[in-house]
Amino acid sequence: xxxxxxxxxxxxxxxAVALPSGGSRPPSRTRRITPRARRILSVGGGxxxxxxxxxxxxxAIALARRGQRVVLVDADLGGANLHTTLGLDLPRRTLSDxxxxxxxxxxxxxxxxxxxxxxxxxxxxxNLEAATPKHAQKMRLLRHIQAMDVDYAIxxxxxxxxxxxxxxxxxxxxxxxxxxxxxxxxxNAYRFVKAAFWRRVRNVSQxxxxxxxxxxxxQGASFRSPVxxxxxxxxxxxxxxxxxxxxxxxxxxxxxxxxxxxAQDAEMGHxxxxxxxxxxxxxxxxxxxxxxxxxxxxxxxxxxPLLLDRPGAAAALGFERIADRLIxxxxxxxxxxxx
Amino acid sequence: xxxxxxxxxxxxxxVSAAAAPAEIARACDRAAATYGPGSLATYTLASAEExxxxxxxxxxxxxxxxxxxxxxxxxxxxxxxxxxxPAPAPAATPLxxxxxxxxxxxxxxxxxxxxxxxxxxxxxxGRAGQTFTPPPWPPPEVEAVSTEARHSSPGLPVVxxxxxxxxxxxxxxxxxxxxxxxxxxxSLPPPAPVLASGEEASAQPPVAPAPLATRPGGPLPTPAPxxxxxxxxxxxPILLENExxxxxxxxxxxxxxWSGEMLxxxxxxxxxxxxxxxxxxxxxxHHLENIEQDKFKxxxxxxxxxxxxxxxxxxxxxxxxxxxxxxLDRMGPVTDAEPKR
Numbered sequence: 162x163x164x165x166x167x168x169x170x171x172x173x174x175x176x177a178v179a180l181p182s183g184g185s186r187p188p189s190r191t192r193r194i195t196p197r198a199r200r201i202l203s204v205g206g207g208x209x210x211x212x213x214x215x216x217x218x219x220x221a222i223a224l225a226r227r228g229q230r231v232v233l234v235d236a237d238l239g240g241a242n243l244h245t246t247l248g249l250d251l252p253r254r255t256l257s258d259x260x261x262x263x264x265x266x267x268x269x270x271x272x273x274x275x276x277x278x279x280x281x282x283x284x285x286x287x288n289l290e291a292a293t294p295k296h297a298q299k300m301r302l303l304r305h306i307q308a309m310d311v312d313y314a315i316x317x318x319x320x321x322x323x324x325x326x327x328x329x330x331x332x333x334x335x336x337x338x339x340x341x342x343x344x345x346x347x348x349n350a351y352r353f354v355k356a357a358f359w360r361r362v363r364n365v366s367q368x369x370x371x372x373x374x375x376x377x378x379x380q381g382a383s384f385r386s387p388v389x390x391x392x393x394x395x396x397x398x399x400x401x402x403x404x405x406x407x408x409x410x411x412x413x414x415x416x417x418x419x420x421x422x423x424a425q426d427a428e429m430g431h432x433x434x435x436x437x438x439x440x441x442x443x444x445x446x447x448x449x450x451x452x453x454x455x456x457x458x459x460x461x462x463x464x465x466p467l468l469l470d471r472p473g474a475a476a477a478l479g480f481e482r483i484a485d486r487l488i489x490x491x492x493x494x495x496x497x498x499x500x
Numbered sequence: 501x502x503x504x505x506x507x508x509x510x511x512x513x514x515v516s517a518a519a520a521p522a523e524i525a526r527a528c529d530r531a532a533a534t535y536g537p538g539s540l541a542t543y544t545l546a547s548a549e550e551x552x553x554x555x556x557x558x559x560x561x562x563x564x565x566x567x568x569x570x571x572x573x574x575x576x577x578x579x580x581x582x583x584x585x586p587a588p589a590p591a592a593t594p595l596x597x598x599x600x601x602x603x604x605x606x607x608x609x610x611x612x613x614x615x616x617x618x619x620x621x622x623x624x625x626g627r628a629g630q631t632f633t634p635p636p637w638p639p640p641e642v643e644a645v646s647t648e649a650r651h652s653s654p655g656l657p658v659v660x661x662x663x664x665x666x667x668x669x670x671x672x673x674x675x676x677x678x679x680x681x682x683x684x685x686x687s688l689p690p691p692a693p694v695l696a697s698g699e700e701a702s703a704q705p706p707v708a709p710a711p712l713a714t715r716p717g718g719p720l721p722t723p724a725p726x727x728x729x730x731x732x733x734x735x736x737p738i739l740l741e742n743e744x745x746x747x748x749x750x751x752x753x754x755x756x757x758w759s760g761e762m763l764x765x766x767x768x769x770x771x772x773x774x775x776x777x778x779x780x781x782x783x784x785x786h787h788l789e790n791i792e793q794d795k796f797k798x799x800x801x802x803x804x805x806x807x808x809x810x811x812x813x814x815x816x817x818x819x820x821x822x823x824x825x826x827x828l829d830r831m832g833p834v835t836d837a838e839p840k841r
Contacts, residue, residue, distance in 0.1 A: 348544040388503050425779075432534045432541035435514070439504070439535060439554065440546040 200491055201306060201314045203236070205330045206339035207353030208346045209320035212419040213237075213339050215457065215467070217317035218246040219477070222468045223484035225278035229312040232271055235284030236329050237319035238294070244283050247274050248464040255283040259305070260298050267305035276469075280311075299325055303332050320349075322356040330357050331364065331412075335487065337448065338414040340433065342426040347433075358387065358412055358443070365408045371401050388442040415446045417483065420453040448486055451479035504553050508578050509561040512554070517580040521566055528562040529771045538780045538815070559817075758813075758826035760794040766816045767792075781815045783808050796831040 204217045214237065221233040235243040235256070244251055252272035257263075259270050259282075271280040294302065306314050316333065318326050330336045336357070340350045366375045374397060384390040387409055395402030418430040427450040434445045454476035460467040467477050502511070510517045513527040535542055535554050542551065564570045756762065767777060774792075778785045787808060790798045799805050809827050810820035 342540060344540060344543050347540055351543075351545050386503075392503075429541055432539065435534055436539070436542045436545055440542070440550060442502075 199312045200335060200487075201316065201333040202335040202337060202487070203316040203318050203330050203333040204337045204339060205318040205326060205353060205357075206346070207320065207322060207349030207351075208341075211339050211341045211346050212451070213320075214243055214246055214317050215461070216337070216339060216417060216419065216451070216480070217315050218243060218466050219468045219480040220484060220487075221279055221313070221315045222276055222466055223480045224313050224315075224487070225276055226468075227484060227488060228278065229488070230278050230310075231313045231315060232280045232282060232309055232311045233274075234282040234306060234314060234316045236316040236326075238284050238286060238325070240319050241284030241286065243281060243317055244272075244285065245464060246461065247276075247281060247466055249274060249281065251285055252281065252283040255285050256302075257286045260286075260294055260302065267302070267309060284317075294325065299328065303328070307332070322353050324360065327357045327360045331361055336414045337417055338445070339417050339419055340430075341420045342418060342422075342429050354414055354437075357414075358409070358441075361412050362387075362390070362405075362409065365405060369401070369404060371398075371405065374398060374401060386441050410443070413444050413446065415448045417448050418450040421450040422453045426450070449479060449483045451483075452476050504550060504557065507557075508580075509557065509565055509574065510580075512557045513561045513565075517575065521568075524561070524565045525771060528558055528566075531558045531561075533776070533780075536780075756826065757830065758823045759830065760792040760827075763812065763816070763823070763827075764792040766818065770816060772816075777812065777815055781811050783812060788812065791827075794831075799831075802828055802831075 202220075204213045204220075206213055217233060221231045225231045233243060233247075235241040237243075238256070241255075249272070252270075254264070254270040254272060256270060259267055264270060267282065270282055272283060274281050306316070316329050318329055320326075338350055338354055340346055362375070366372050371394075374394065378390075378393050378397065384393070391402055391406045391409065394405055416430055416433060418427060418433075421427045430447040430450055434447050437443060437445045452475040454467075454474050456471040456474035457467055457476050460470040463470065467474060468480060471477060504512070508517075510519070513524065513531045515523055515527045519527065532555070533539065535551070535558065537551055537555065546554070564574050767774070774785055774788050777783070778788055787799065789795075791809065791812065800808070806824050806828060809824040813820040813823035
């Protein structure tokens with residue numbers, strides 16, 4: 162499993178130091194000295210068909226319309242279709258070109274979308290191998306995403322819990338967990354988020370050299386909850402335990418409940434947040450719900466993003482609310498950095 | 501964040517230690533609905549043992565915290581003075597980390613039931629999710645690494661104190677809650693039990709709902725924490741017999757005849773409306789009302805009714821088998837006399 166260095170999956174100290182300087186600039190569109198995607202947002206959820214792509218696309222549009230510079234990256238390698246949700250033809254340049262190094266920079270494969278402020282990196286691949294990029298390729302991609310000079314890089318993740326998917330999720334500032342109020346989706350979402358969490362444990366332990374310690378501890382015992390794990394680590398090595406706790410506490414998915422049909426469905430978001438805290442001792446933020454809306458599939462059929470096709474639809478308003486919350490949260494985050 | 505077994509009853513139901521009874525009753529209902537076995541939000545999230553433990557602690561909270569004298573004894577034991585802990589408000593959450601260590605203190609004096617410092621942590625851990633989404637929000641994840649202080653806020657904080665706890669936990673956890681749990685079953689009035697903290701381990705289980713009982717194999721899987729396991733193991737056997745008895749004041753004699761009226765009273769004592777039960781059991785309101793009103797003729801054939809009543813009974817934390825048998829026995833003559841459709 163140890164495949165080389167962990168690059169920025171856990172932000173290193175110097176990366177963290179660099180942040181405040183970026184944040185200290187006015188949050189408008191002034192150029193920063195080192196370009197950097199202000200926020201990386203990834204949309205995952207484990208199960209297929211729960212609306213990850215549509216949420217990515219519509220959220221991207223909502224953010225772009227609020228004056229944010231957004232690049233949408235179709236990270237569903239092998240199942241890419243974001244261009245379709247945006248009503249675009251298959252772009253000439255795609256991630257394959259970047260992964261195969263036909264182009265050097267990720268910016269070179271960004272296609273215009275016809276929507277101001279919004280670019281698309283299509284993930285549609287000709288090259289089958291590119292669907293499962295090697296570690297180094299994935300790291301290069303992540304590095305380039307992190308270095309893009311945009312306000313938001315939005316990654317549409319594939320289904321499942323492949324490590325490629327998890328790593329994109331973990332590297333994000335906002336890991337958006339999509340859930341549909343159905344047992345199957347709930348099950349997969351928990352599996353996804355737990356897998357992401359344990360991968361983070363692994364990453365943190367690699368970065369700080371706790372692997373042996375953890376290996377020892379996990380031998381013969383399986384830990385259901387982070388609380389137990391950290392408690393045990395603390396017993397062995399208080400300092401490592403505290404550090405681990407800090408890093409794991411930063412694992413904080415943002416929840417979106419999609420296809421909500423009743424008020425009760427929407428309430429479920431709060432229940433999931435509460436249950437996650439109760440059982441796992443970890444936090445999650447409920448970004449909001451998106452209504453189940455017939456306009457949604459109608460828009461998909463005509464290959465037009467809902468936000469453009471039916472801006473007043475109930476689901477569209479859900480996207481708008483979530484975009485507002487994200488921006489507000491990020492603004493206040495930057496304000497906190499400045500202070 | 502503490503392990504379930506380490507959380508105070510207030511933390512379990514996510515209210516401040518100063519909460520009024522009405523608020524506590526609401527919180528118990530909310531917690532039962534949110535974390536209960538039938539909740540979609542917890543589907544596959546937690547193990548059966550954890551779910552069972554949490555359910556039992558919620559019921560325990562209902563029993564203990566809604567009884568003024570039991571509550572004051574409990575408060576004393578965990579070191580909360582009535583007006584002490586009022587402000588576990590939202591803001592407290594981020595701080596959880598810091599207070600935690602303090603909480604650890606109670607541990608050592610395992611034998612003595614006098615942990616005084618715990619109060620702060622409660623507040624911190626407590627408060628339901630809905631309330632405070634905003635505060636810790638923005639900064640956390642991003643530079644998590646650099647700013648430890650701030651980040652510590654979310655979840656894990658409390659964890660850091662475990663070492664002391666680990667050893668000590670068992671006592672507080674078991675000592676406090678169980679006493680109560682047990683008694684009601686035994687048909688003792690709630691208060692007395694508290695003193696009997698002697699047989700903690702065995703005492704606690706009673707409250708635990710069916711789930712545990714159903715999978716006796718369960719307990720072992722959780723290898724990590726020695727303590728919890730011990731508890732769970734002790735629990736299982738006892739459960740089997742006690743399942744029947746509602747942890748509430750309702751003292752149901754063993755040979756009780758289960759009429760619709762009885763079921764209604766149990767439901768009401770659980771603070772559940774017909775609507776809520778209908779939503780959770782998927783039994784239609786119509787059937788539920790007819791069951792409670794003993795409108796036998798309007799009910800489906802016994803073959804179907806049996807299953808319906810069993811799931812209703814389970815929802816009310818009663819022994820499904822017994823209740824169904826008793827109920828069907830009562831209506832037996834009727835249906836025989838005039839076979840339905």
